[in-house]
Amino acid sequence: MAEATQTTPATTPSRGRPKTRVGIVTSNKMQKTVVVTVSRRAAHPKYGKIMSLREKYKAHVEDHDYPAKITINEGDRVRIAETRPGSKDKRWRVVEVLEKTKNV
Numbered sequence: 001m002a003e004a005t006q007t008t009p010a011t012t013p014s015r016g017r018p019k020t021r022v023g024i025v026t027s028n029k030m031q032k033t034v035v036v037t038v039s040r041r042a043a044h045p046k047y048g049k050i051m052s053l054r055e056k057y058k059a060h061v062e063d064h065d066y067p068a069k070i071t072i073n074e075g076d077r078v079r080i081a082e083t084r085p086g087s088k089d090k091r092w093r094v095v096e097v098l099e100k101t102k103n104v
Contacts, residue, residue: 018082021057022098025076031066033090034059036080059092075101 023038039054059080064071072078077099080092 020081022079025074028072032064034061034072057092058090059094060086060090061094
C-alpha cells in the first residue's frame with residue numbers, strides 16, 4: 001500500500017518592503033555614516049498622555065567622505081530605509097535627501 005505523496009515546490013518567502021523613516025541629520029562627522037534623529041508623537045501606553053519621542057539611527061551614505069567630500073550636512077531632512085547590518089550599529093541607509101539646509 002504505497003500512498004502517493006505529492007510535494008509542493010518550496011516557495012521562497014518574499015522579504016517585503018523595508019521600513020522607512022524621515023528625520024533630521026544631527027551628525028555627519030564620520031566617513032560614510034550620518035546620525036539621523038527621528039521624532040514622533042505617541043500616546044503613553046498606560047496614561048494616554050501624548051509624548052514627543054525621538055530615536056537616533058546611524059545610516060550609511062556611500063558617497064559621503066567626511067573630511068574630503070561632504071555630501072550631507074547637519075540639519076538636512078533625509079529618508080532612511082532599513083537594510084542588512086553594515087556594522088555593529090548601522091542597520092539603516094540614506095535613500096534620499098528631502099530638504100537641504102541653507103548654509104549661513
